[in-house]
Amino acid sequence: MASDAVTGGMPAGDVVVGVSDSLAGLAALRRGIVEARRTGRALVAVRAWEPPEGDALYRRRPEPSWARLWADEARRRLDRAFELAVGGPPADLRIVRRVVRGPAGPVLCSVASSPDDLLVIGMARPRGPAARLHRRPVHRHVPARALCEVLVVAGPRLLPREARILRRGRHEERWARP
Template sequence: MAGPLGQRVVAGVSGSLGSLTALHQAAAEARVRGAELWAVLAWEPPGGDLPTRGGSLPPSLVANWHRMASEQLMEALDTAFGSGGPGVPLQPLVGRGKPGTVLLAAADRSDDLLVIGAGARGRLRRAVRPSVSRYCVARARCTVLAVPPSPLHHDLASVHRRNVWKLPLRTGELTS
């Protein structure tokens, strides 16, 4: 059962390492508060919503994308918590729209806590892909907790760069 006033901890989930780190933090916050955990994944049709405005897409195609988003959310929850679940009441939600808009629609009460991954951002990334965390922090009606990336995130990114450039991997670098 949720907290005394139906408190909610809303977590943005994409399946990325950053969102899984935030999801774990959200579950911990929900346990401390005696709150319900809402795991929210936002999705948009390929190319954004522009093609669907004229009604040119068949409803079956839109339903298919929604189903795939639901499967992505369930896979992320399974990756994060396994079969045991988060240890708090869980409400998985899939919403159609831009991530920031969907998250703020879910965390619409002043007593909610919105937990999002802060992500590692740079100027170039911000120009190409705006930050969901910045959007939410600037517009939320509730408290927002921006969770920094896991310490492993930097190590994994380094390994990925080495693989892309076909550089040798020195395993000693990963243990320091």
């Protein structure tokens, strides 16, 4: 790599991590932090968001106050992901937080646009009918189109009962918030 000579043996570029609320997304964030520490790079945590009803419907009847609300919610989820993954943002890293409107795959590929970047994404192990409904899996889009090295981190394997308990805990937590 030609850029190693310029940076004194350390790779140039950033460690870009696609952050989501899923267990695979949290595992990707943890691995991104490890890679940023190991290589001395900056960590760019990216949260992509889209209007809940879809961009096509939103364009027909745009409402900027709703868009601000959804962007703020994406920022809160990005901050919450750091809390869930590692107990808060690490003080020993340079962290750049980006909340970008758009589909996750194209957003991540545009943020990690340098060949020297490392892009870290999580890959859930989908099962059942919900897996067939997910039309644009990020773990297929990103490796096929990214201009940089991609690290795909698998989510943890859970027994069906464990997954149900975790989902129930998340719902109870949502209702318990003031």
